[in-house]
Amino acid sequence: MSKQHTPQLAGLVLIAFFAIFPFVYSANDYPYIMHLLITGFFYAILASSWSMLAGYAGQFSFGHMGFTGIGAYTTALFIHYIYISPEATNLCTEYAIGDQFLIFVNPIGITSSTLTQDCLRQALEIWDGSVQVTAMPVWLGIALGTIMGGIFGLLIGLLVLPLRAAYLALFTLGFSEILRATISAELAITRGQAGIELPHLFENGLTLFGRTFDKTDKLPPYFVMFFLLLTCLGILAWLSKSKFGLFVRALREDQDAAAALGVNTTRYKVLVFVITSMMAAAAGAMMAHYIGIITPNNLMILQMSLVVAMAVIGGVENFVAAAIGAIIIEFTLELLRNSFEVGPFVVDMTIWRLVIFGILLMVTLRFSRNGIISPMIDYFFRGHVAKETVAKRATGTSP
Amino acid sequence: MEFSHIFWTVLAWMIFWAVVGSFVTRRVYLHRDLDTSSAAFVGSMLGAATGPFGLAPLWMNTPEITRRLMVLPALGAVMVIAAAFAFADPSNNCVSNGSFVASQIVNGLILGIIYGFMALGLTLIFSILGVVSFAHGEFYMIGGMVTYFVTTVWFPGINPIVGILAACLVTFVLGALFERMFLTPMYEGKIERPVEYGILVTFGLAFTLQYFIQATVGANPVKAKRFVDFPRIRLPSVEDPWLIKTSRGNMELFDTVSISNPRFMAAVACVLVLLSLLYFLHRTWTGKALRAVSLDREAAAIAGINPDRMNMLAFALGGMIAALAGAMLVQAFSWLPQVGAIPAMRSFVIVVLGGLGSLPGAFLGGIIVGLVESAGTGCVPDAQKAASYIPAYGMMVLTLTLLLRPTGLFGRRFSGGAHGKL
Numbered sequence: 001m002s003k004q005h006t007p008q009l010a011g012l013v014l015i016a017f018f019a020i021f022p023f024v025y026s027a028n029d030y031p032y033i034m035h036l037l038i039t040g041f042f043y044a045i046l047a048s049s050w051s052m053l054a055g056y057a058g059q060f061s062f063g064h065m066g067f068t069g070i071g072a073y074t075t076a077l078f079i080h081y082i083y084i085s086p087e088a089t090n091l092c093t094e095y096a097i098g099d100q101f102l103i104f105v106n107p108i109g110i111t112s113s114t115l116t117q118d119c120l121r122q123a124l125e126i127w128d129g130s131v132q133v134t135a136m137p138v139w140l141g142i143a144l145g146t147i148m149g150g151i152f153g154l155l156i157g158l159l160v161l162p163l164r165a166a167y168l169a170l171f172t173l174g175f176s177e178i179l180r181a182t183i184s185a186e187l188a189i190t191r192g193q194a195g196i197e198l199p200h201l202f203e204n205g206l207t208l209f210g211r212t213f214d215k216t217d218k219l220p221p222y223f224v225m226f227f228l229l230l231t232c233l234g235i236l237a238w239l240s241k242s243k244f245g246l247f248v249r250a251l252r253e254d255q256d257a258a259a260a261l262g263v264n265t266t267r268y269k270v271l272v273f274v275i276t277s278m279m280a281a282a283a284g285a286m287m288a289h290y291i292g293i294i295t296p297n298n299l300m301i302l303q304m305s306l307v308v309a310m311a312v313i314g315g316v317e318n319f320v321a322a323a324i325g326a327i328i329i330e331f332t333l334e335l336l337r338n339s340f341e342v343g344p345f346v347v348d349m350t351i352w353r354l355v356i357f358g359i360l361l362m363v364t365l366r367f368s369r370n371g372i373i374s375p376m377i378d379y380f381f382r383g384h385v386a387k388e389t390v391a392k393r394a395t396g397t398s399p
Numbered sequence: 400m401e402f403s404h405i406f407w408t409v410l411a412w413m414i415f416w417a418v419v420g421s422f423v424t425r426r427v428y429l430h431r432d433l434d435t436s437s438a439a440f441v442g443s444m445l446g447a448a449t450g451p452f453g454l455a456p457l458w459m460n461t462p463e464i465t466r467r468l469m470v471l472p473a474l475g476a477v478m479v480i481a482a483a484f485a486f487a488d489p490s491n492n493c494v495s496n497g498s499f500v501a502s503q504i505v506n507g508l509i510l511g512i513i514y515g516f517m518a519l520g521l522t523l524i525f526s527i528l529g530v531v532s533f534a535h536g537e538f539y540m541i542g543g544m545v546t547y548f549v550t551t552v553w554f555p556g557i558n559p560i561v562g563i564l565a566a567c568l569v570t571f572v573l574g575a576l577f578e579r580m581f582l583t584p585m586y587e588g589k590i591e592r593p594v595e596y597g598i599l600v601t602f603g604l605a606f607t608l609q610y611f612i613q614a615t616v617g618a619n620p621v622k623a624k625r626f627v628d629f630p631r632i633r634l635p636s637v638e639d640p641w642l643i644k645t646s647r648g649n650m651e652l653f654d655t656v657s658i659s660n661p662r663f664m665a666a667v668a669c670v671l672v673l674l675s676l677l678y679f680l681h682r683t684w685t686g687k688a689l690r691a692v693s694l695d696r697e698a699a700a701i702a703g704i705n706p707d708r709m710n711m712l713a714f715a716l717g718g719m720i721a722a723l724a725g726a727m728l729v730q731a732f733s734w735l736p737q738v739g740a741i742p743a744m745r746s747f748v749i750v751v752l753g754g755l756g757s758l759p760g761a762f763l764g765g766i767i768v769g770l771v772e773s774a775g776t777g778c779v780p781d782a783q784k785a786a787s788y789i790p791a792y793g794m795m796v797l798t799l800t801l802l803l804r805p806t807g808l809f810g811r812r813f814s815g816g817a818h819g820k821l
Contacts, residue, residue: 060595060598162805166531166755170531170747173744174747178791180790181787181788181791182788185788305606308602309603312599351614355610355614358606358607358610359607361602361603361607362600365596366580366581
């Protein structure tokens with residue numbers, strides 16, 4: 001076995017481990033661990049796509065959580081407000097499509113007693129069970145959420161074209177905050193802080209290979225999230241190996257020089273925004289369906305700082321490292337949750353772990369700019385050979 | 400709103416012509432080989448204010464863009480929005496009730512002074528280090544916390560000035576230490592992208608400080624007592640105090656405008672400190688050195704100023720200014736570890752609006768943002784919605800500024816050094 005293949009092999013082992021893990025593991029805390037892994041995968045998607053945006057393309061955007069919110073809210077609103085019915089309600093806005101009716105439920109918000117008084121509920125009461133109304137499929141919602149994330153990514157990408165560095169960070173932060181304020185304020189449509197409930201990924205359960213899964217079972221969402229992560233990593237790997245990755249890194253190093261050398265900077269800057277925001281939106285939509293509720297607090301700056309910290313600690317210029325870093329940090333943060341007592345003092349680790357995390361972020365930035373995981377991967381990649389030797393071999397000056 | 404469609408139609412018309420104006424004007428100026436740096440801004444504002452009637456002569460004559468040409472259309476656009484609002488909703492408090500408008504404006508001004516003062520610290524840090532400090536809100540929070548603990552918990556009844564000085568001292572030392580420990584590698588060219596490094600590392604500091612305070616103090620809101628009571632004043636006479644009437648916690652001017660004591664005191668303190676800060680920056684050697692470094696690092700170094708020490712001073716001073724604002728406001732608002740988030744966002748808005756690195760810009764921007772926020776909270780018909788939208792008003796100002804005129808009101812392009820190129 002040549003040493004060059006170590007990282008690929010390690011990657012395969014890791015994938016195999018995550019694929020087999022849920023079947024092998026059977027301790028009492030199985031649902032908890034599975035939940036952690038699913039959340040870890042979610043953050044891994046965010047951290048790796050953010051590392052593509054920030055580490056490869058140099059666009060330090062603080063709006064990444066905003067895009068997950070767009071994905072999540074698109075699917076939530078879509079499933080919440082649109083239904084298919086075989087009969088006309090004569091109360092809602094509706095359009096006939098063939099012999100079915102597409103029904104748009106009117107927004108009534110959360111004003112106390114009106115919770116069950118939207119037009120569809122009233123129609124259902126009149127029908128009294130004689131008509132079955134179909135909700136929109138979850139997968140369509142997620143797809144729409146992803147597309148919507150792409151559209152917003154395009155918009156933001158176009159708007160931030162002339163902005164660099166600090167200005168870009170502030171603009172994207174502004175975008176994310178406006179989005180959050182709008183969602184909190186438009187109570188009638190989004191129900192504000194109360195949040196919208198969503199159906200689970202497999203609302204009616206799922207039967208695969210002779211096993212039936214309940215809608216709250218962790219196994220199906222685990223694999224869905226896992227495959228989404230693998231897909232995203234695959235796309236990112238392909239992009240970074242192709243011309244796209246080269247151009248985008250040229251953009252990061254010197255935008256003007258890249259433009260002078262014939263890189264279409266506008267196109268690649270916008271494209272990297274579109275791709276990464278679609279990933280974030282898909283992950284957000286998926287996660288919202290898994291959790292079952294989405295509130296504007298999911299877009300908070302704290303969530304964004306988690307993603308940033310995960311990517312940075314993992315290694316912002318290596319998206320695999322960022323993904324692994326996200327999973328590891330998610331686990332560490334959970335393991336550190338247990339409070340303990342030192343003499344008379346109770347150390348509330350639920351807060352202190354975040355302090356430790358913040359210090360770790362600063363120290364990583366200060367002393368190891370490529371993160372913690374990324375140098376390890378690099379070390380494996382070189383196969384225990386010093387950096388200089390690899391560089392010399394690459395140029396062919398040394399045997 | 401009764402006739403809301405009028406308002407939305409006017410707004411849509413304005414936005415349409417603003418977009419057309421910004422794009423076409425820039426093209427026209429580019430085509431005639433003229434300076435395009437402010438063309439988009441002028442075009443959009445003129446489009447918003449006058450529609451095609453102002454844009455056509457602009458495109459035909461392409462006059463040189465002067466300060467007047469920038470200010471007048473912007474004011475015009477604001478007037479058109481106000482007029483449309485007044486027509487659309489004649490019964491709104493903002494339109495029909497003069498004293499309400501007056502008190503909103505006064506409150507907006509007072510808050511604006513405080514906001515501007517806090518943003519001053521951020522802009523000072525940026526102009527010298529080239530770092531947008533994401534920990535600014537946390538310095539503000541710590542300033543309030545220290546003042547609260549000194550004046551209320553540890554030494555109740557002590558003169559509040561001691562508490563404020565303690566807050567200043569703590570944050571000054573904290574800022575200086577942080578700068579020495581984490582920001583020094585930026586100056587030596589060891590870091591490829593210093594601006595991003597600065598953002599991330601201050602972000603980490605903000606995270607750490609916020610949770611450190613939450614872990615040690617707890618998440619319960621605290622509030623300090625009023626620092627000073629107003630003396631009892633009745634002017635011009637006790638029977639008919641139409642000019643000014645004060646109680647201990649409140650002041651009423653002209654029977655209409657009511658100002659609460661803590662905010663008034665905070666604004667007064669901010670103005671006083673601002674004046675002394677201006678004196679420091681313009682009349683002392685250290686202050687002049689600070690300004691010199693912000694203008695040109697290399698030239699300042701040649702003139703015998705140590706830019707590294709100025710960096711430390713600027714970061715500590717910037718954090719201290721935020722803490723001072725917090726120390727003055729802990730008597731007005733209840734204080735939580737998360738309290739810094741919104742003021743920090745607002746400071747970003749203000750420094751971008753005023754021009755990153757410009758001190759007068761920060762102050763003027765603060766007043767504008769204060770007025771915009773009080774107009775937004777006072778005039779939007781649905782009060783609950785208005786409250787939820789408060790953080791968004793400032794952010795809209797920010798995005799508009801970045802899109803139309805990224806240099807802000809008094810922005811300058813930085814000659815070099817660690818500053819992010821625009």
